[in-house]
Amino acid sequence: MFDFYAQFESITFNIAALFYFNMRKYFLTLSVLAFVILSFTMNSLRSTGAKRKFIDSANFNFKVKPSDNFYLYANGNWLQNNPIPASESRWGSFSEIQEFNYNALHSLLDEYSSKTNQQGSIEQKVADFYKSGMDSMSLEARSFQDIAPDIKRINSIVTKEDLINELCLQQLEGGNPVIGFYVDQDAKRSTEIAAQLWQAGIGMPNRDYYYKEDERTKKIRDAYRTYFITLFKLVGEQDPSLKYDVVFALEKKLAGACKSPVDLRDPESNYNKFSIADFTKQTSNLNWNSILGKFGIPTQDSIIVGQPKYYEEVNKQINETSINDWKTYLIWHSVKGSAPYLSAEFVNANFNYSGKALSGQKQMKPRWKRVVQSVDGGLGEALGELYVNKYFNAEAKTRMLGLVKNLQLTFAERITALEWMSQPTKAKAMNKLNSFMLKIGYPDKWRDYSSVKIVPNSYINNLREIGKFEYQRMIAKIGKPIDKTEWGMSPPTVNAYYNPGFNEIVFPAGILHFPFFDFDADDAINYGGIGAVIGHEMTHGFDDQGSQYDADGNLKTWWTDEDRKKFDALTQKVVKQYDNYTVLDSMHVNGSLTLGENIADLGGVSIAYAAFMKTPQGMGHVKLNGFTPEQRFFLSWAQIWRSNITDEAAALRINTDPHSPGVHRCNGPLTNFTPFYKAFNIKKGSPMWKPENERVKIW
Numbered sequence: 001m002f003d004f005y006a007q008f009e010s011i012t013f014n015i016a017a018l019f020y021f022n023m024r025k026y027f028l029t030l031s032v033l034a035f036v037i038l039s040f041t042m043n044s045l046r047s048t049g050a051k052r053k054f055i056d057s058a059n060f061n062f063k064v065k066p067s068d069n070f071y072l073y074a075n076g077n078w079l080q081n082n083p084i085p086a087s088e089s090r091w092g093s094f095s096e097i098q099e100f101n102y103n104a105l106h107s108l109l110d111e112y113s114s115k116t117n118q119q120g121s122i123e124q125k126v127a128d129f130y131k132s133g134m135d136s137m138s139l140e141a142r143s144f145q146d147i148a149p150d151i152k153r154i155n156s157i158v159t160k161e162d163l164i165n166e167l168c169l170q171q172l173e174g175g176n177p178v179i180g181f182y183v184d185q186d187a188k189r190s191t192e193i194a195a196q197l198w199q200a201g202i203g204m205p206n207r208d209y210y211y212k213e214d215e216r217t218k219k220i221r222d223a224y225r226t227y228f229i230t231l232f233k234l235v236g237e238q239d240p241s242l243k244y245d246v247v248f249a250l251e252k253k254l255a256g257a258c259k260s261p262v263d264l265r266d267p268e269s270n271y272n273k274f275s276i277a278d279f280t281k282q283t284s285n286l287n288w289n290s291i292l293g294k295f296g297i298p299t300q301d302s303i304i305v306g307q308p309k310y311y312e313e314v315n316k317q318i319n320e321t322s323i324n325d326w327k328t329y330l331i332w333h334s335v336k337g338s339a340p341y342l343s344a345e346f347v348n349a350n351f352n353y354s355g356k357a358l359s360g361q362k363q364m365k366p367r368w369k370r371v372v373q374s375v376d377g378g379l380g381e382a383l384g385e386l387y388v389n390k391y392f393n394a395e396a397k398t399r400m401l402g403l404v405k406n407l408q409l410t411f412a413e414r415i416t417a418l419e420w421m422s423q424p425t426k427a428k429a430m431n432k433l434n435s436f437m438l439k440i441g442y443p444d445k446w447r448d449y450s451s452v453k454i455v456p457n458s459y460i461n462n463l464r465e466i467g468k469f470e471y472q473r474m475i476a477k478i479g480k481p482i483d484k485t486e487w488g489m490s491p492p493t494v495n496a497y498y499n500p501g502f503n504e505i506v507f508p509a510g511i512l513h514f515p516f517f518d519f520d521a522d523d524a525i526n527y528g529g530i531g532a533v534i535g536h537e538m539t540h541g542f543d544d545q546g547s548q549y550d551a552d553g554n555l556k557t558w559w560t561d562e563d564r565k566k567f568d569a570l571t572q573k574v575v576k577q578y579d580n581y582t583v584l585d586s587m588h589v590n591g592s593l594t595l596g597e598n599i600a601d602l603g604g605v606s607i608a609y610a611a612f613m614k615t616p617q618g619m620g621h622v623k624l625n626g627f628t629p630e631q632r633f634f635l636s637w638a639q640i641w642r643s644n645i646t647d648e649a650a651a652l653r654i655n656t657d658p659h660s661p662g663v664h665r666c667n668g669p670l671t672n673f674t675p676f677y678k679a680f681n682i683k684k685g686s687p688m689w690k691p692e693n694e695r696v697k698i699w
């Protein structure tokens with residue numbers, strides 16, 4: 001799915017327990033596990049009667065002109081006055097809402113932890129999961145004893161058959177590091193569920209980290225090596241540095257067969273359906289009939305393989321890499337996956353790599369916050385149910401329905417008026433737009449956790465239980481009708497997404513807060529904030545990837561060749577525009593990797609603006625706090641993007657995140673959007689100015 005905003009802390013959350021979940025996320029975006037947020041901003045504000053300044057000029061930097069850098073003009077003082085806290089790698093509008101929500105979830109979990117909850121209830125489950133993560137005494141005392149049996153079992157592997165059996169066993173607990181197996185909608189038969197494979201195998205963020213020779217990348221590789229050696233010493237393994245060389249060499253070979261993040265954006269080339277017999281012929285050390293049987297899957301005729309080349313390499317390495325080296329590799333992945341949930345030495349080693357080296361975080365987040373994040377990631381629809389009961393205002397849903405309806409009508413008018421698209425393609429685009437499914441707030445039907453056993457005294461075993469549960473829940477979908485009520489984010493998440501398979505746009509309760517949304521704000525604020533988010537998600541249905549899926553969620557061409565060519569020519573201009581943005585010394589935005597998000601940002605702000613123009617405020621000329629309605633709309637857009645970020649996190653995102661940095665998400669679309677020029681009198685020759693014929697308009 002295409003989400004609005006990527007968060008990465010979840011990269012460290014790839015314990016077997018949640019592997020499958022990450023897998024699906026990697027499938028369509030490199031995104032995140034859930035992030036906690038809250039709705040009581042609004043409730044608490046209303047109850048105290050406090051009035052917010054929706055546009056606060058104290059946040060501006062009046063030394064910067066809107067025409068020089070609109071982002072800095074609108075946010076300069078805010079950026080100055082809101083440095084990144086030591087335990088964070090960035091700080092912005094999203095983080096502020098998130099922080100508030102962390103605190104709310106924290107108080108909810110504290111409340112239930114101090115009560116006697118009915119055994120088996122969701123209250124008992126979230127409270128005991130939370131207790132198991134908070135019990136630092138027990139975690140210290142247990143050190144790595146909960147994973148010692150795994151290490152012992154891996155060490156007993158003798159043959160290739162044992163190796164495959166170990167992978168199968170790990171699969172049942174949520175996932176193994178080598179075979180990226182999952183069960184999901186068949187992209188070309190959207191009413192069916194299919195067994196599928198995606199590339200996996202590596203421990204660093206993507207293939208480039210194994211090959212690039214610049215200083216930043218080398219520093220990360222050094223930190224990865226230190227992480228490995230530290231963990232291996234902690235579990236009492238001999239010759240850790242020699243073992244590192246072996247594991248790095250194997251991961252590098254697997255990385256060499258992996259696709260780059262840009263190549264993963266082409267859904268057609270990542271859809272390769274094989275008969276089980278043919279695929280087994282191609283990868284003869286992997287008997288897929290037998291493997292799928294051990295994975296608990298009923299006999300299949302076919303399998304959809306994202307990246308066949310990766311599986312050819314795995315097949316080759318099963319022959320060429322010694323069993324001893326494979327054992328070392330599996331121990332590494334097993335210990336690394338559990339490290340964030342063990343005793344302090346393990347947690348610190350993980351932080352030094354994932355937090356410090358990869359993200360530039362100076363301090364670890366406090367334990368309660370890490371554990372809240374785990375509970376949201378693992379039992380998100382149980383904690384989410386308690387959360388919405390207490391904090392979600394149903395009125396927000398009604399307000400959102402009105403906004404979505406206005407945006408959808410406006411988008412339809414814009415499609416009708418497009419000059420570059422032919423009538424037959426327009427008719428199909430309209431059909432797709434009118435078929436959007438909409439989800440707001442939280443699921444109608446909550447996930448049934450009744451079979452998950454959660455205890456108050458074993459964090460790792462709880463994660464493992466959840467991993468098993470999620471895996472069984474996933475494979476149980478085979479042969480059943482698609483359940484379109486399912487959600488891909490927990491309710492308190494501060495994010496939104498478009499899912500092309502369901503052709504749906506989804507807005508969790510967590511994002512329905514200021515500066516995105518506020519009941520008391522004027523329309524300019526809500527349209528420039530959540531309105532643009534709604535437009536963004538709608539546009540994903542028509543971006544470089546989403547446009548390849550039809551109204552029924554099938555990966556299928558519905559464009560005339562000529563329209564597709566015109567669309568590609570327009571989007572190439574967007575690629576070039578963003579390729580030119582430098583972020584850190586010589587690092588620049590990757591215009592191809594961020595294309596879908598940039599198209600969505602441009603479409604989102606344009607459609608939201610046109611929809612705003614239909615509101616009484618948009619049609620009028622009344623200034624509020626000295627700003628015209630149009631100006632307030634763009635200032636609202638600018639303030640959702642304010643964000644400080646460490647150099648390390650910026651570099652990580654340039655390499656992995658399909659979203660552009662905040663400053664370019666704010667300014668990039670505006671330089672293409674003529675109403676912005678009018679609102680702030682942008683003159684020829686200024687940095688925010690482009691000649692009219694170079695301003696890109698797609699949707």
Ligand SMILES: [Zn+2]
Binds near residue numbers: 536540597
């Ligand atoms: Zn997006």
